[in-house]
Amino acid sequence: MDYDRIIFWxxxxxxxxxxxxxxxxxxxxxxRIVGMFMRELHPGRVxxxxxxxxxxKAHVVVSPHQSEVDRLLDCESGRTVHxxxxxxxxxxxxxxxxxxxxxxxxxxxxxxxxxxxxxxxVARQLHAIFHEHNYRRSIDxxxxxxxxxxxxxxxxxxxxxxxxxFCYAVETPEPDGAKNRAGSSVQLIxxxxxxxxxRLDLLLASLKRISALDWTLKIIGDGDLRSSLxxxxxxxxxxxRVHFTGVMDNRQVRRELSRADVLVLPSHWDGWGAVANEAxxxxxxxxxxxxxxxxxxxxxxxNGEVFPCDCRPSLTRVMREWISRGRLPHxxxxxxxxxxxxxxxxxxARYFLDVLRSVNGDRECTPMAPWRMDLTNES
Numbered sequence: 257m258d259y260d261r262i263i264f265w266x267x268x269x270x271x272x273x274x275x276x277x278x279x280x281x282x283x284x285x286x287x288r289i290v291g292m293f294m295r296e297l298h299p300g301r302v303x304x305x306x307x308x309x310x311x312x313k314a315h316v317v318v319s320p321h322q323s324e325v326d327r328l329l330d331c332e333s334g335r336t337v338h339x340x341x342x343x344x345x346x347x348x349x350x351x352x353x354x355x356x357x358x359x360x361x362x363x364x365x366x367x368x369x370x371x372x373x374x375x376x377x378v379a380r381q382l383h384a385i386f387h388e389h390n391y392r393r394s395i396d397x398x399x400x401x402x403x404x405x406x407x408x409x410x411x412x413x414x415x416x417x418x419x420x421x422f423c424y425a426v427e428t429p430e431p432d433g434a435k436n437r438a439g440s441s442v443q444l445i446x447x448x449x450x451x452x453x454x455r456l457d458l459l460l461a462s463l464k465r466i467s468a469l470d471w472t473l474k475i476i477g478d479g480d481l482r483s484s485l486x487x488x489x490x491x492x493x494x495x496x497r498v499h500f501t502g503v504m505d506n507r508q509v510r511r512e513l514s515r516a517d518v519l520v521l522p523s524h525w526d527g528w529g530a531v532a533n534e535a536x537x538x539x540x541x542x543x544x545x546x547x548x549x550x551x552x553x554x555x556x557x558x559n560g561e562v563f564p565c566d567c568r569p570s571l572t573r574v575m576r577e578w579i580s581r582g583r584l585p586h587x588x589x590x591x592x593x594x595x596x597x598x599x600x601x602x603x604x605a606r607y608f609l610d611v612l613r614s615v616n617g618d619r620e621c622t623p624m625a626p627w628r629m630d631l632t633n634e635s
Contacts, residue, residue, distance in 0.1 A: 258616050259362070260335040261288040263328055265349050267342045268297050269318065271506070272424040272530040274309030275601030276608065281313040283605050289314040290328065294348050307506050325352060333359035337612065339399070341366045344384075357394050362615060366422065368401040368527025368549060369408025384412040397615045399608075401528045402549025420611050421552065421625045425604045426533045429510050442471040442579045445516040445540075447509055447531045448523075450479030455522040455545070455566065457481070457488060462572040464492040469579045473498045474516070476509055514538040517584040520575075523548050524566055536560075537596040539589035543574055553599065553627050559592045598626035 262284070264277060269291070281289040291314055317324060328336075329352060338356040342349045343365065356363050372381050392413055399422035400406040406419050444463075448454050456475065463473065475485070475498065482500065489498040504512070509531075513519065519535035521544035532542045532550035542560035544551050554560040561578065563570040597603060603626045610623040 258335075259287055259337050259612070260332060261290060261328075262337040262339065263290045263292060264366075265292050265338065265340045265342075265352055267294050267346050267349070269293050269309050269311070269316070271307060271309040272426060272528075272533075274311050275427055276425040276604035277314050277601075278310060278312035279601040279605035280608060281311070283602070283609065291316045292320055292325070292328065292352075293318045294342075294346060295319055329355050329359070333361040336361040337364065338362070339364045339366050343367075344387075354391070357391050362396045362612075363394070364397040364399060364615075365395060366399040367405065369405035370527075371525045371547070372408060372411055381408075381411055388412060397611060399611070402552040404547060404549050404551075405527065420623060421628065422608075423550075423552065423599055423604065423625070423627060424528050424530045424533060425599060425601045426530055426537065428600055429514065429534070429538050440470055440583065442469075442518065442581075442583060443516045444471055444473040444518050444520055444579075445476065445512060445535075446473065446520050446522075447476045447513070448521070448529075450475070450477055450482045450485055452481065453524050453526075454479075455524050456485050458566065458568055458571060459520055459522045460485065460488050460492060460494065460498070461568055462575050463494060463498075465572050466576045466579065467492075467494065467497075469576065471497065471579050473520075474501060474512060475499065476501050476504055476512060478503050510534055510538065513540055516540050518543060518560075518578055521545070521548055521550070522563075522571060526550070533596075533599055536592060536599065539584075539591075539593035539596075541578070541584070541588075541592060543571075543578060545571075559595065598629065 277289060277291060291311055296318055297308060338361050340349060340353045343353045370380050371377050395414065395418060398409050398414055398419045400409050400419050401422055406421055409419050410416060446456060446459060450456060486500055489495050513535050519531065519540055519542045521529050521532055521542060523529065523545055524547065526548040528549035529544065532544060532553060535542050536553060536559055542554055544554065544562060545565040546562050547565040551562045554562050561574045563574045607623060607626055610621055613621040614623050
């Protein structure tokens with residue numbers, strides 16, 4: 257390892273990154289891994305079922321004192337990697353970011369992209385192009401979440417050679433014995449906030465058109481649109497087949513996922529959508545829109561399907577195809593679960609180390625995102 261320390265600068269501890277940072281601390285045992293988090297896990301996230309994450313041997317600092325920030329930014333910068341998330345909207349992280357750029361340290365960004373569509377999207381892009389021009393060329397690398405993340409950074413003028421596809425990582429679940437489930441109905445599941453961006457209305461409209469098929473839908477989550485979505489389900493004649501559970505903690509969510517046949521994530525926009533990782537690691541295929549970052553993980557016909565964002569006919573067609581297959585066979589569930597090893601914390605950590613070797617000038621190292629490797633032998 258060519259570095260003495262790798263420092264993560266983030267807003268709050270995240271269960272969607274802890275598995276790979278924990279694995280990194282094991283793999284790079286000669287390098288100190290530090291997580292600098294500006295504040296505790298937000299109560300709103302806890303209310304949504306997030307659990308305090310486990311960072312293993314990584315050194316974790318929450319709500320750091322300025323003296324500790326100064327010490328990490330000043331120590332042997334030539335042997336340090338700083339990886340920043342939230343530079344645009346968290347003043348303390350932005351200040352640390354600017355100081356790191358003025359040092360000899362290697363500096364990277366780990367981030368989702370932003371929605372560039374429509375008038376608001378153009379405004380976001382212009383804002384980024386203007387406000388980031390002072391440091392855009394100084395960045396050593398960008399870990400961009402999914403195709404849409406990489407596209408965002410290219411649109412904003414970042415060097416293509418510095419952009420590396422990345423993904424979130426979640427905890428590997430324990431086997432659930434889902435092969436013993438009873439019943440013939442295909443069990444669909446949707447998880448997330450009940451807000452317009454998640455497009456659960458699109459899903460209900462699609463399912464109305466295939467109501468003759470044998471399926472049930474469980475919707476886990478809460479939000480401003482819950483009552484209107486419940487009314488929509490009733491008015492569509494789907495009231496006895498669509499079940500709203502409200503918020504569950506993450507352990508309960510993962511149990512429900514393990515019993516489902518398909519997860520549906522029909523979002524208008526999702527920078528990633530970590531519930532897709534949780535489903536795939538449970539062996540459950542995912543149907544999502546092409547404006548979900550997690551669409552990068554989907555291989556048509558094997559572990560799910562991707563449909564054009566906001567397109568009801570396309571979603572209806574895809575749902576019809578997958579529901580017509582019937583209950584998910586145990587063998588296919590096991591294939592998907594085994595494949596999901598490529599998005600485990602260890603796999604993501606090893607890929608990150610390859611990225612660092614490439615950034616450090618190792619011409620023999622060509623980082624390959626493990627979840628993008630060929631899947632023809634799995635289909």
